[in-house]
Amino acid sequence: MKLWQQLRWRIVAANMAVIVVGVTLVVVMASLLTRGYVPAAVQQAIETTAQSDAETAVLIDTFRRSIFTAVAVAG
DSSP: OHHHHHHHHHHHHHHHHHHHHHHHHHHHHHHHHHHTOOOHHHHHHHHHHHHHHHHHHHHHHHHHHHHHHHHHHHO
16 A cells, blocks of 8 residues: 555656646746747747748739639630
């Protein structure tokens, strides 16, 4: 029975450690965001995503115009 109690308390301690680490990370990220600081790697990922979204919009617009042209020529 004593072994089970030790194991149970170790599991509880491990869960508490995970919770403490998670809360700490949330607090750190919240403080960084409220200061307006964005890490360089995250900023680069945001810029890359925005650029690819713009390129995708251009491709979709070109495809739409080609469909309209094909329908107009066939019609």
